[in-house]
Amino acid sequence: MSILDWRTEVRRWLHPRRNITPELTNSVVAFFECAFENTRCLDRAWFGVHPSGISLVVGGIYLAAIQRSGVDQGVWLLVDQELPKIDGVEYQPVKSTQRSEQPLVWLHSVSLNPVPHLIGVTFLWESFAQASEKILRFPIASDRDTVQKRRKKIRLSELMRESVILYPDEEEESRVFREGLRKTVTVNAYERDQKARDLCIQHYGARCFVCDFSFGEAYGEFAEGFIHVHHLRPLSEIGEEYTVDPVKDLRPVCPNCHAVIHLHRPAFSIEEVRAALAERCSPNAYTSLRSIKRK
Structure with a gap:
């Protein structure tokens, strides 16, 4: 998977869902772009697109994910605290962090509908960035590299180092x-x-x-x-x-x-x-x- 084709894989995953508009598809891609850009543990995070869902994980925990069905259905985003109310989403505690002085929570929505709005909420992505760093303190975030490779995920640092530019407008050396x-x-x-x-x-x-x-x-x-x-x-x-x-x-x-x-x-x-x-x-x-x- 490269910086070019991960977007294509996300679009293909969404394609069977007939209620997904092109605009919402673009927003889902942008949602993961925001997650990539704000993740503070690039060498520990892994990304993959599978039949059951799309996920960016550290160890055994979601940083950002969209699951098709089951108990984990919907949109998930790790944040470092319960934030001001955002329409269409709720907050759920991350159980493995609740005994900490700084417990983490997930933003969750069963529906994809809030995703376009989430992209532009600055305080949300600031909180996500903090959470992606804090989660490393917990055992749940311990390395599971062998498992991630077996699941055909790719390390985020490798994904972000790809030299392919999807939208190559004006390029200038080293800037x-x-x-x-x-x-x-x-x-x-x-x-x-x-x-x-x-x-x-x-x-x-x-x-x-x-x-x-x-x-x-x-x-x-x-x-x-x-x-x-x-x-x-x-x-x-x-x-x-x-x-x-x-x-x-x-x-x-x-x-x-x-x-x-x-x-x-x-x-x-x-x-x-x-x-x-x-x-x-x-x-x-x-x-x-x-x-x-x-x-």
Whole structure:
């Protein structure tokens, strides 16, 4: 499993559930992205997608999980204390931690419906980050590497080190931005604000702004809602954090068109690539692109 295909596996797992909309599917993917980004024990956490559920675990305990049925059915997220009320969820004690001075709890919902809201609750993910560190003090979090490998889970640190970039917009050596905020990482990549992406797709739809391609129409329901999102203003030209307007600054584009946009520095505009595509009878599309008169 790689940083690319874990998202595909999550989408496939959700596909048989006919009541899952493309928007909710995207939110479930974003839910686990948030869990990955906020986990403070990358070398101890393991992730896997199985017929019964999707789970990020440490030892024998959930950090974040979605289970299809049974007594564990629903959404689970470990937090370090019972938080202010969130619609559609409840809190359950983690029994193995209750004798501690700082007992942990799970946020739980039988339904997936609260997931889109959970993604944007900052205090929730701060609490999750604290819990992912505190849980290591308890025996339940002891290493079970052999068991995790047998269950075909992958260590989160290995998953996060994968060099594949699912949404490769603008890349620059040895630097990474969260919408422009510079920080040091072990791979070259650009992180993206998932909420901004979701709002862009919600406004424009999951259809390429250049060629009109739809993954859902081409591959079926499990791929519905998948699309890259392109920044009209390259982050590499900004150099500092800025507020992204999902409607003004972003556009949905398919991976092919996205790659073509970035064949040139500075990047081609959407209009330029669309014009080149209109001349698709040309024997060499790249030559056609390079011949475009830039402003």
